[in-house]
Amino acid sequence: MTEMRGAPVATAITDVCKEKIAKLKEKGIVPTLAIVRVGNKGADEAYEKGAEKRFFSAGADVKKYILPEDASQEDLEKTIKSINDDNGIHGILLFRPLPKHMDEDRIKQLISMKKDIDGMSYAGLGSLIASKGGKNQSYAPCTPTAVIEMLDYYGIDVTGKKIAVVGRSSVVGLPLAVMLINKNATVTVCHTKTKNMQEECRNADIIIAAAGKANVVGEEHFSEGQVLIDVGINFVDGKMCGDMDYQAAIKYASAVTPVPGGVGAVTTSVLLKHTVNSAENI
Amino acid sequence: MTEMRGAPVATAITDVCKEKIAKLKEKGIVPTLAIVRVGNKGADEAYEKGAEKRFFSAGADVKKYILPEDASQEDLEKTIKSINDDNGIHGILLFRPLPKHMDEDRIKQLISMKKDIDGMSYAGLGSLIASKGGKNQSYAPCTPTAVIEMLDYYGIDVTGKKIAVVGRSSVVGLPLAVMLINKNATVTVCHTKTKNMQEECRNADIIIAAAGKANVVGEEHFSEGQVLIDVGINFVDGKMCGDMDYQAAIKYASAVTPVPGGVGAVTTSVLLKHTVNSAENI
Numbered sequence: 001m002t003e004m005r006g007a008p009v010a011t012a013i014t015d016v017c018k019e020k021i022a023k024l025k026e027k028g029i030v031p032t033l034a035i036v037r038v039g040n041k042g043a044d045e046a047y048e049k050g051a052e053k054r055f056f057s058a059g060a061d062v063k064k065y066i067l068p069e070d071a072s073q074e075d076l077e078k079t080i081k082s083i084n085d086d087n088g089i090h091g092i093l094l095f096r097p098l099p100k101h102m103d104e105d106r107i108k109q110l111i112s113m114k115k116d117i118d119g120m121s122y123a124g125l126g127s128l129i130a131s132k133g134g135k136n137q138s139y140a141p142c143t144p145t146a147v148i149e150m151l152d153y154y155g156i157d158v159t160g161k162k163i164a165v166v167g168r169s170s171v172v173g174l175p176l177a178v179m180l181i182n183k184n185a186t187v188t189v190c191h192t193k194t195k196n197m198q199e200e201c202r203n204a205d206i207i208i209a210a211a212g213k214a215n216v217v218g219e220e221h222f223s224e225g226q227v228l229i230d231v232g233i234n235f236v237d238g239k240m241c242g243d244m245d246y247q248a249a250i251k252y253a254s255a256v257t258p259v260p261g262g263v264g265a266v267t268t269s270v271l272l273k274h275t276v277n278s279a280e281n282i
Numbered sequence: 283m284t285e286m287r288g289a290p291v292a293t294a295i296t297d298v299c300k301e302k303i304a305k306l307k308e309k310g311i312v313p314t315l316a317i318v319r320v321g322n323k324g325a326d327e328a329y330e331k332g333a334e335k336r337f338f339s340a341g342a343d344v345k346k347y348i349l350p351e352d353a354s355q356e357d358l359e360k361t362i363k364s365i366n367d368d369n370g371i372h373g374i375l376l377f378r379p380l381p382k383h384m385d386e387d388r389i390k391q392l393i394s395m396k397k398d399i400d401g402m403s404y405a406g407l408g409s410l411i412a413s414k415g416g417k418n419q420s421y422a423p424c425t426p427t428a429v430i431e432m433l434d435y436y437g438i439d440v441t442g443k444k445i446a447v448v449g450r451s452s453v454v455g456l457p458l459a460v461m462l463i464n465k466n467a468t469v470t471v472c473h474t475k476t477k478n479m480q481e482e483c484r485n486a487d488i489i490i491a492a493a494g495k496a497n498v499v500g501e502e503h504f505s506e507g508q509v510l511i512d513v514g515i516n517f518v519d520g521k522m523c524g525d526m527d528y529q530a531a532i533k534y535a536s537a538v539t540p541v542p543g544g545v546g547a548v549t550t551s552v553l554l555k556h557t558v559n560s561a562e563n564i
Contacts, residue, residue: 109405113404121408122395122404122405122406122408122409122412122420123391123404123408124404124408125404125409125412126403126404126405126408126410126411128408128411129407129408129410129452129456129457129460130387130404130452138404159475160475160476162477162478168464170411170412174463175411177459178411178460181450181471181473182450184473184475185475186470186471186473186477187470188468189459191463191466193442193468200468
């Protein structure tokens with residue numbers, strides 16, 4: 001059984017980025033990410049630190065725009081617009097969800113498509129549907145992209161494979177399903193209203209859990225030799241875990257991602273990759 | 283067995299629109315569709331006539347923008363921009379594919395999201411992914427919407443149903459899959475790289491054929507009591523047919539759409555509905 005750890009995937013992506021960044025710097029361009037955070041949520045701050053470390057170690061830069069929890073919609077819109085107009089910034093990471101008094105949907109649509117390196121806008125998401133055979137001018141959200149990077153790194157060709165995606169969120173499940181279909185997989189999206197989720201999962205070659213809830217996928221969903229990918233990040237009794245029962249998963253899987261240390265470890269390198277690509281395309 | 287004809291569905295949609303149009307006219311607003319056509323393809327002209335008939339009979343209006351086959355990209359872009367800026371126009375129908383010398387992708391992104399009543403732009407498609415529980419500010423493409431209208435009219439609740447969508451185009455298969463997932467169906471998208479398409483289809487409660495090729499779905503894909511929906515419009519020996527073997531379909535189906543006279547008969551009424559909604563939202 002292969003344990004698909006995220007760290008070597010992230011390192012491989014970062015190494016490619018380092019070379020590109022060196023070349024961009026010769027032209028006077030430093031790939032730069034704007035991190036926009038409203039308030040001081042602990043999980044956001046932790047992710048922010050990870051992203052900064054990743055960017056700095058690769059020679060890229062990060063500019064932070066921290067607004068107070070009670071900032072107005074207008075304040076945030078001004079911030080986004082100034083970042084859109086700043087030629088020294090190539091990508092925007094906006095922590096979500098935004099505080100309830102803000103119109104998140106409106107904010108996301110303001111983000112310039114060229115700098116939307118986390119596929120937040122409608123246009124970013126829509127380019128996934130339109131991308132087959134076309135020119136994808138935009139970036140997919142980082143987490144589903146991290147899943148694709150994992151599969152590629154560990155040599156798992158999804159062509160013709162049956163994949164059960166568990167979860168239909170607009171940030172992971174749905175965009176990931178579309179990306180996998182465009183990579184020639186046969187994808188079934190399962191969710192809370194699915195009647196035979198156990199059967200759907202057992203019949204799949206690959207299960208990808210992105211339900212956002214601990215223990216949604218367990219022994220009864222597995223069959224021998226499956227590739228099991230867990231996108232979930234949950235906390236149970238203060239301990240981080242995914243959406244799958246990992247102890248059961250390792251009994252069945254031909255390859256499995258741990259949590260922590262799996263998909264989640266790849267996302268900041270995808271953020272870097274997209275920012276570098278954006279800097280190359282200005 | 284129910285033969286799901288499109289005509290009564292189209293009539294029901296049009297009747298609702300007529301009432302809304304009457305109210306809009308009291309405010310001096312006439313819902314108006316801009317039809318943009320480059321060249322003189324017979325199929326486009328036939329569809330255009332159908333759309334005009336539908337709009338005029340309901341009291342709505344149509345303005346035509348016909349460009350010669352050799353019109354330049356600039357000409358078409360100017361046309362689209364002038365339509366975007368025209369407050370008297372509420373929706374845009376652009377015939378595609380455009381001639382090869384044009385950048386169709388670029389044209390589609392120029393269309394104002396408010397007037398994109400056929401979900402052509404990235405933003406229009408992306409709002410489908412983002413729409414669950416959110417505010418869908420845009421319109422889904424007309425053909426997949428026509429399928430949803432058919433299901434609703436004939437009282438087929440898709441919640442928890444297993445649906446095989448055959449075809450993954452950006453105009454029908456992919457957006458339809460996302461729309462059905464958001465309506466709580468368990469959807470599997472099948473395509474040319476799917477290994478066991480017969481089994482995937484036989485195990486489904488509903489098959490929706492949108493492959494764009496005659497006889498892609500036949501007896502070997504059917505099982506007793508299925509709902510069979512055929513989105514295909516093909517011509518074999520000069521005769522119009524769908525993607526399914528209709529003679530086989532009627533032996534198995536609990537409900538089936540004919541071709542012609544099925545889904546295709548509903549699309550112009552969806553075009554009208556979206557144009558009226560757009561006129562209401564200005």
